[in-house]
Amino acid sequence: MNGSDTFNTAEPGSTVGAQVGQMHNSQIYVVGPDEPPEREYEVGCHYLADGVPSKAREHLERARARGFEGPEVLFHQALALLSKRSYRDLTKEDKAVLANLSVRGVSVSRDGWRRGLGVVFTLLSCVDGSNGDTGAAVAELEALPATQRDLILRHLDLVLTGGMKQSVWHRVRENAKEARFSNDRVNRVWAYFEAEPAGPRTEHPKPYSISGRDFFGGLLLAAASLFPVAIMTGSALSQGSLTALLACLTMLVFGPVAGWHVASWHHRHRRRLALAHAYGYGRSPSPPPKGGFAEQVEREFDHYFAKYAPDPLTRNAWSERTKGVRRCLRDEVVRIYRETGVEADQVKWLIRFLVRDVRKRLRTGQPVEPEEIHRVDSALKLRCAVLCLFTAAATTAVVGIALQQAPVSTAGCLLFTVIAARFAVPLWLRIHSERRRFGEESQERKAVDAARKAEYERWRNKLGRLRPHEDEMEAWLSADKTLILEETLMSHRLVWHEIVAHAFLPTPKRPCRSAHVSKGPWRYSRYEIRVFLVTEEGVREATAVLDFSRSRWRTTSRKNYRFDAVSSVQVEIASTRRYTLNITLNNGPSESIVVSEAPNLDAVVDEESQSEAPDINLETAGFSHTLRVLEGIAAEGKPWFGRAVEPPSADPSDPPAAA
Template sequence: MAETIHGGVQNNYYQVPPDATPREKFEAALKFLASEQVTTARKLLDEVLVHGHDPGRTGFYWLLAFFSGRTYWELSPAERNQVTATLKRVVDLPDDEWSPGIRVVQRLFAAAQTREDDPSAAPGLMADLDRLRPGVRELITRHLDRMLQGSLKDGLWQREVEKAGRDQMADNRRWRVWKFFEADPKPPRMLEVRAATASIEERILASTAAVILVGACGTLGWLVQRRGDTAAIVVLLCAVVLGSLGVHHGAKWRSLAERQRDHDQQRRSIRFGRAAPRRGGFADQVNRLYTRYSQRCAPEDGPERAAWFADSFIPMCRLRDDLVEAYREKPVGTDRVKWLIRFQVKDMRRRWADGEPLDPRPTVPMRLRAGTAACAAATLICALWVFQSALRQDVLRAVGALLLVLLAGTVLVAVGLRILADRERADAERRVRDQRMDSYRTEYQRWRDRLSDRPTDMEMARWLECDRRILLDRALRGYKLKWSDVEAYACLEARGPGGRRARVKNGPWRYTRYRPLVFLLTADGVRQLTTELDFERGTFHHPERTNYRYHAVAAVRVTVRYDDARNFRLFLVNGTDIDVDVNEGGQPESDEDRRILEDAVQDVTGLRHTLFVLEGVAAEGRRWWSGPAYRRAS
């Protein structure tokens, strides 16, 4: 399953340095609270409260974190004493903008200490809530949801569901959620072009031969000048020009011929001599991505589809091998180079559709061959013309100069052509590489710009909270219940089949597909609704409803594996098991806090509260609600 862990400065909002100030801890606690990591938020706010930072605001958020996701009866005696003392302290503070909210929390806390529903108190509490600032009211109804009971919950629920419906797809959720599961792209990287490989000895030899050749030509020119043969001087100059042009064309010819040979050899090695990459390794993952995108881009028509695969196979293998080698020195996850692979395949598909060759074979043009041969022949004719003229002036010197021309020319052609051809090859490859890198950099910047509005983890948590409320409402409507009919409820959110997962540093896993389970505990038994959530679209699929009485619950078990993965199992007496992988395993990064991650698993998935509710039912059955057993469950 694909996964991504976001790092970097823009995603470090859950990183709390050891020397953090109370203000920094407070800001971090608000972010943990917004993402439903309430246990970590409580710990940080405990420290901030002791330091006395902004006591009114800190006290209000401390109360939210303390009660978030919990009922009064889940509190231990020590916790009840703690919250009672803290409430007394913050209520006695001078009035400020947070005081009305603190007083409402105090009233809710007092009302929650009895299991009896008091309908007469609901209108007053609702009026108090309505008088609060919208932001404060929403925070209380969200985090103290389990403290709201019976008639009060009935009165507030419809407006909460309506708000969830408005906010569920807010802030362009449909077109932004997928970006959370995309890794930060790695800058494009390509192998450096193989530099020209001429040795110092070869360069010295070629330079010496060139000097000797120039000297010999100068001697021939001096001889024909002494003879007064102006035509021979002109022919000598033509020989020099034509010879230089011939060497230039010859270097191109040799370069193209060598590249043609290398190209054919590479094709043979790719087609017949390749071993499969190690399964699960970086090369294997890259190969799978090229295969996947190749299949996505392939035409639907049979013959054209086959032609696409046949034409793209070898050039795609070249790109794959180059990419694997380019990123091998500093290994990265394939999810960070996926953008480059996708761009390469799409660009190849575009060129293929336009009729461009995907793997052009270097060839030596006929005009280059003819031009090189013509220059060589013309140079030879001109040289013979000049030699016969110089021979008439001074036989000995003319023969000596000719021998030097032949010797130096042979060396220069043998060594110099190889040096020039290698330079020509390096320059041609560098031009191709620079052109490709320019297109890669353009695509890299385009992709980064497209991911620039990636949602934060807090936004993901807010959307998931809206989904949860809408699902709860569907469960209530499906079973024709109202909140005053529900003794308690629990929501368990696990990974759905398929899909991807991602998180930020010290944050919980978020999934593209969820499998939510809702347990509604009523006077007649347990009502369970299981469904699948497409998180990107905010839609539910394949709902399953299950009903069973309390005595049907045999046991509840959570197994923690060696890799910290958690498996939830609910055993019924009829032999049916409800088996859910609540959290996949995985080791924390080097700069992450294992304790924060462990708390996040239980808070965000709803595992902690689900265990509290269902373990009590499994142990005591319906009697759990009669009082003492329920209050001992914590």
């Protein structure tokens, strides 16, 4: 759907289409009122794996409050408190919770989860001023089972700094390289951004247009036409000659057969004219309204007819050849899906299927054009001509003989028959054609409906099989960010010993495709990843444009500035859906970065989900930590990083304030 607040963040001069997105229904974040605390824990783990630690904390705390305890729960709760945050970002309440988890985690048991929890607190002791043994902490981390070790490396990414980060960086980097293309990423990511397909529909046949009054009138006209014929036939037979008998038999036998062939010819001609009208032949169809459903459907048909052209060398001929059928299919799709709340993206599966069917029919020599589909073959024309000739000759003989026997009555009957037939024949041709049309279209609809249902099930099953899970999407994005960070470190010739703090700011790069699951964060097919590296001398910033679908990126800019160069950092909240970060330098223009903006889609989402969406999107982007680093630079500069800052108690769900 188009919205009034659609904006363009692409390069100057580029064009961005309607800002839309897809929402997939999912139960992975839903906890029913009667479900056990284990379900709260499961949903909390889902949120943590999917990059939303604040929601993970809520569910894990509720699971513990309802009596679900254990080292695995404590381990995941500790990770949820530390994920996407540095030690500076922790509030007093957070540290109190960690202290409580540390006490509860004391046990002689040495299972992997409790060992992992112990390593988490050993690592924290190395960054909280307790002067822990960094070497011993890293050794304990390396000795952990892979499951716990990889979770700690992922979620304590911003906690580990300096030499400790350098010690584990090779492991982090190798994990990212392994995860980057894992689970057949390149062949599956596209399915995440595909719309949920709209159910198959077929157009019902036009209603039978012959009323009871028409049928009754046809019977009267038929009787009025045939009764005089019967009188003339009787008059001819009264002569008693063999010629009269043969003429009457010929007329009575060949007449109905000739009438059937004429009716068949007329029916096919009538259907051909109707299909030609649907193809737009003989008229000038008006273009669909701009920006509407019809225009979007037409654009998709044009795209796929061009994409599925049988031979690139004959693309223009293919486009011209299929102009009529393309218009007819477009109009049908628009009619059956318009005013139903269905978006054009949801019927792309049907459009592709229809285009492939046209290509298949042309390749196999099946008819496509109206004169081909409803062609009157030469055999029918010949039979019709011969039968009509015999009927006309026999009728002429019968009328001639009857005129000899009863000239006055025969002349009157002939005149009455001609007048009645003038109205009876067209009416009965229409009645016959309508009955056949309705029957044929009903049969065609059954075949079309079955084919579309089969294609719908095939496409839906394919999407269900290929569509990545949320944890896969987050793991792939995390791997890309890690490797972009590695490239940034190498380009600036920095090692972790020189890094005081680092931060990421991933934002959507328009134009791009977007989608999310219900109650989950938005994902994008293209990102703009900003990396901030804080050293003792200043800030290094690098920006990379990431093609998430292919895991390819290119660095578009690098900036270096001193601490005192940052004049101000401000967050502008234009609406509940759009957050913009404004960074102003003393010696340069301000930079506006749209951090979070949900596409205009969620009319069907409940009010609570809409209110949570901005916070979830900001947290998935790691915005709070990045904002805190930039605010510290703008407010105090280098001294801010030289001392341990105890942040005030705050509700992490509150929107960030302007600095």
